[in-house]
Amino acid sequence: MDLHTLAAGLAMGLGGIGPGIGLGIGFSKAMEAIGRNPEASGTIFVPYILGLALTEAIGIYALVVSLIILFAT
Amino acid sequence: MVHVDIAAEKLFAIGPLVITNSMVGALLASVLLFLAARWFARRSELVPGRAQSLVELPIEFLAGVVRGTGGKRWRQFAPFIFAIFLYVLTANWLSLLPGVGTIGFGEEVDGKQIIVPFIRAGAADLNFTLGLALISFVAFIAFGLRANGLRGYLKELLIAEPPYMTPLLTPIHLISELSRVISLSMRLFGNVFAGEVLLATMLALTTATIFTLPLAFAVPGIFIGLELLFGLVQALVFALLSMTYITLAIAEHRQHGSGESHSGETPEQGAAPAHGTA
Numbered sequence: 562m563d564l565h566t567l568a569a570g571l572a573m574g575l576g577g578i579g580p581g582i583g584l585g586i587g588f589s590k591a592m593e594a595i596g597r598n599p600e601a602s603g604t605i606f607v608p609y610i611l612g613l614a615l616t617e618a619i620g621i622y623a624l625v626v627s628l629i630i631l632f633a634t
Numbered sequence: 635m636v637h638v639d640i641a642a643e644k645l646f647a648i649g650p651l652v653i654t655n656s657m658v659g660a661l662l663a664s665v666l667l668f669l670a671a672r673w674f675a676r677r678s679e680l681v682p683g684r685a686q687s688l689v690e691l692p693i694e695f696l697a698g699v700v701r702g703t704g705g706k707r708w709r710q711f712a713p714f715i716f717a718i719f720l721y722v723l724t725a726n727w728l729s730l731l732p733g734v735g736t737i738g739f740g741e742e743v744d745g746k747q748i749i750v751p752f753i754r755a756g757a758a759d760l761n762f763t764l765g766l767a768l769i770s771f772v773a774f775i776a777f778g779l780r781a782n783g784l785r786g787y788l789k790e791l792l793i794a795e796p797p798y799m800t801p802l803l804t805p806i807h808l809i810s811e812l813s814r815v816i817s818l819s820m821r822l823f824g825n826v827f828a829g830e831v832l833l834a835t836m837l838a839l840t841t842a843t844i845f846t847l848p849l850a851f852a853v854p855g856i857f858i859g860l861e862l863l864f865g866l867v868q869a870l871v872f873a874l875l876s877m878t879y880i881t882l883a884i885a886e887h888r889q890h891g892s893g894e895s896h897s898g899e900t901p902e903q904g905a906a907p908a909h910g911t912a
Contacts, residue, residue: 607703621825632639
């Protein structure tokens with residue numbers, strides 16, 4: 562247990578905040594849109610998945626950084 | 635506790651070529667796809683049977699999506715998108731089979747006994763995902779070149795919209811173009827690798843004490859279900875992002891080529907109502 566472990570944990574934990582909020586906002590908006598217009602769910606799905614992936618990428622960067630801290634230094 | 639190795643483990647070497655267990659997983663996926671393609675190409679009928687419609691289901695779904703968002707020239711790049719989707723999907727789901735990542739030979743590293751599995755998820759190795767991302771990169775540049783010609787493409791790439799902004803915007807544009815490769819590869823790798831670590835951690839947590847042992851029969855199963863979903867979503871995301879990049883590369887031409895027709899929207903929005911039920 563040295564500082565590397567702490568750094569990796571902090572990187573992942575702090576890096577998870579932003580994408581978490583972003584994914585929540587995106588998901589809630591998508592659900593709102595489907596609730597207002599259920600027939601458009603097929604049209605909403607693809608942009609929703611794309612936005613989800615782009616938002617989630619930030620969290621994945623944090624994960625990669627923390628993995629690099631843990632295993633590659 | 636859990637042994638995690640970020641690089642794929644070396645199995646054996648043929649001369650300078652090192653075969654890692656991730657390569658075995660990726661190769662297995664492509665062999666499986668190839669055999670399935672041969673099988674269904676020979677036996678396919680106009681009125682599909684039960685197995686055939688099961689295989690046609692993802693293709694039809696994806697074809698609907700590509701037709702809806704890919705603009706007019708969707709037939710040109712649809713096979714490429716299908717190939718990426720099916721390959722990543724097969725590689726991801728193959729890694730959830732029992733025995734993949736768990737059966738291997740023992741090895742002693744730093745005084746600890748670890749298992750080096752024979753087969754590891756293909757996408758749990760950055761080489762696999764980086765290779766796919768580079769293929770996608772080359773593809774969308776090639777489609778852009780074909781649609782715009784060399785001059786049009788370079789003009790689009792190097793000269794910003796108000797020409798006096800070029801010194802500021804062109805580096806940003808170049809970096810964003812290159813960062814697509816990194817984000818595509820890192821996303822798939824991070825997701826699949828994190829999934830593998832998650833499964834191993836859940837198993838290790840539930841088998842840590844005798845009291846939590848009954849949980850070990852249920853909890854990892856839930857997470858395997860989650861990984862099934864994530865494998866599908868990540869394959870879809872990789873394919874759809876490649877498609878979006880290709881569409882953007884082609885669409886840049888249309889805004890420039892057809893004068894100031896001022897269809898500022900990307901074709902995604904213009905053609906979106908075309909696919910209703912997909």
